Amino acid sequence: MNRFLSNNLPWKIVSFLLATLLWFFVINSQNPILTKEVKVPLTIRGINELEAKGYVLQNEEELRNMQVRVLLKGPRLDMERLASDNVQVDARLDLTQYANMLTNEDAVSIDKTIKIPVIISTDTIKAEDIRPKDISVIFEREKSTTKEIDYNITNESNSEYAALDPILKPSEVTISGPESAVERVETAMININVDNFSEDVLSYTIPILLLDKEGQEVSGLKKVPEYVEVTLPIGKKKKVELVPQFKGMLPTGYIQTNLIVNPKEITIVGKPDVVDQITSIKLEKIPLDNIIQSNTFRTDFILPEGVEYIDNIESKANVTLEIQKETDYSYKINPEEIELKITGIPAEYQYTILDTSVDVILASTAEKLLSFDLNDLKGTVDFNTVKPFVAGEYKIPLQLVVPEGFKVVNTPIYLNFNVEKIIEDIPPPEDEPIDTPVEEEVVVPSEGE
Template identity: 25%
Template sequence: MLKKLTNNIGLKILSVASAILLWLIVLNLNDPVSTRTFANIPVEILNSETITENGEVYEVLDESNYVTIVVKAKRSVLDSLSYSDFYASADMSEINLSLNIVPINVTATRYAKQISEITQKTNNLKVNIEELEKKQFPVNTNVVGTVETGYGVGDITLSPNTLTVSGAESVVDTISKVVIDIEVSGASSSLDYQLTPYALDAAGNQINSENISFDVSTVHTLVEILENKKVKISYTPSSNILDGYEVGDVTLEPSMVEISGTADVMKELKEIVIPSDAIDLSSATDDVTTVIDLTQYLPAGATISDMESSNVAVTVEIKSKRTARVSLATKDIQLKNLDSSLHAEFSSDNINVVLQINNDDVLVVNSDDIKASVDLSEFKEEGTYEVEINFECPDDIKTSPITTTIVLSKATENSDTESDDKTSTEKKDTTQNSENKTESDSKTSTG
């Protein structure tokens, strides 16, 4: 038996070796060793306090905090791996300060023993080290969307309303403002948010949040949603204008504005009144247009629904008065309530009256169109008095009362006779004028 086993021993050993070799060849053909690239493996930064404890801050450059590797292993192993099966780290305590680089170490978290080789395409974390800077910024609000029809955005309360931003000096110095976005689309009641702030540069570009940090992560935001109402805007011009001019039409654009407010405020608010002295007309000789900010005339608890519509353009028409000057004989002034014991005599034979013409169609004014009178009921004794002459004019003509001097003396038979003679003469003149068909009206062209 032993002889049979040892017979041709060399040939038998060769056969076994050949079989093993053939098995290995077949195995490698079915599951060969290969390579595969895994990209975007995040690098965890360790011991960053090595930098920050010195009042400095680092910024990762060239996206070197993501690493790409090439893994060598059997195909069956490679097919089971993903980028999440690898862990990359950079220990800041190992930083090369002359080059500002930190070695990156990559290890496999699965199949480590089946992986024959890991080759890194990124070997170092590149950083820029700067002095740490801190600055305070007020929180700005950016309202996004439109509330439900009939409602508006009221007060917005922020807590905190200022934030401290920390980061590299070169980054913090580029910050123009800190903002939170407030979504109000379709809102009809007050809102309560925790919102994440972000920073913008002067061009409105958002600054990478990885390069800065805020002292709080969110801002507590309360948004008041108020009812809306359209109300009238009114303005009555001041009467303090130059002589010879008058105020014409007043135009407001817009004439109404939408207001937001609490229910109590909206119930009482009927119109927004712009004070007369809001526009100075004292030296105006032509139309005046002034833009008025309505917010200063709103009651407490009310706001303009759309702040872009908070201004109103008020145009006041300034017109030059058309005037005419006529000479009126004092003998034609009616003396009312003259005491029978007194005789009245004006100090002058004529008075000049300035008329204001309010109708462009009136081209000529007759003195007969103007009726003048003096009320002497309060004068019972002789003397010289300043009296007010009142006028009755057609609707399109206006004038103001003027004063003149009148002398009252004891009535005598001669003064009565003279008065009768004047009346007789006037009647005679009137008869003659009528017979001769001579026009007696004193006509004055308007200017």
């Protein structure tokens, strides 16, 4: 057995060498080492940490637009996987460590040269060369300021609406970024093309441009907002009241004592036939169910189609509801002493109120109840529901109108009436003259006749 193995040992060695040579042949012929140049965007990390220290990247826009050229080297099969995204190549610029070293005592602008690291998701492919190998990163102290937005109108001479002033919402922009760039900004400008507006298109959204003294755009700055809504007041203008709306009811035991709307009114614009029909603009409904204390709500305007508002304000109103815990108090009221309106009694009838007083329980705040004047009460009684109408006694509901901030608790309240038909006095006929017979004069003859 051992002789057999010893006789085959040379053949085994020869076979192993042939297999090794064959493996090297296949590797070099079928999966050779290749090189390939790729371009990858530069990704930046640590911006938030930088801003937290009060700094920004002065050349951030330039860095974000940069393409890093990487010469890769690796087996052909692995290199082919680059196209299918199975292998990732990233050029990462991590600024976190530099941001952590910055302090308020540092210079306004700091220029650092940082090496660009390239990360490849496989170990079989290497980066042979990187261009650029390093880059200049400029840290600059951040500055923020607010600018009034100016405007430039184009095609004005060709438009019938050229003389009208545009309304900008908002009218200011907040800009922030590197201090040197912010200080270059002379004007915040929008370009208004009048051809974009008509009676059907009253508003248009336009981007804000930041310009220096020479009228050149300053880029790389943050703008809040980035766009302005421009309204040209084309059509009929009209001032209308803002009317709040509510849904639900206040919880039991609470009462509204005051209502303040700010602004009270706005100016709207639109086609005359539409604007003429509008007397007020309603606000979005405010739910009352869970309100137990005074609150201010921001509510949107509900604008009809084809109508815009042209005030330099947000499309919201502040509605303040003053709420207080309520109490109640019972009053004895003489119906004859309040302003009472009686309707539904035919003209040929007259009425008499049988009640000398009625109990009315009012709910409000203690302060209002103490100062309440009974002369402020008004009431109505409607006999129109009485069919057929005849003379007699009636018990009719009294509808009380109380001042704002009060409510009637004990409803319904009834009044008792006695209704009688009016009987006209007929004067007696005048006495006819009585014919009195005329006594004939009797002549008594005298003696001697």
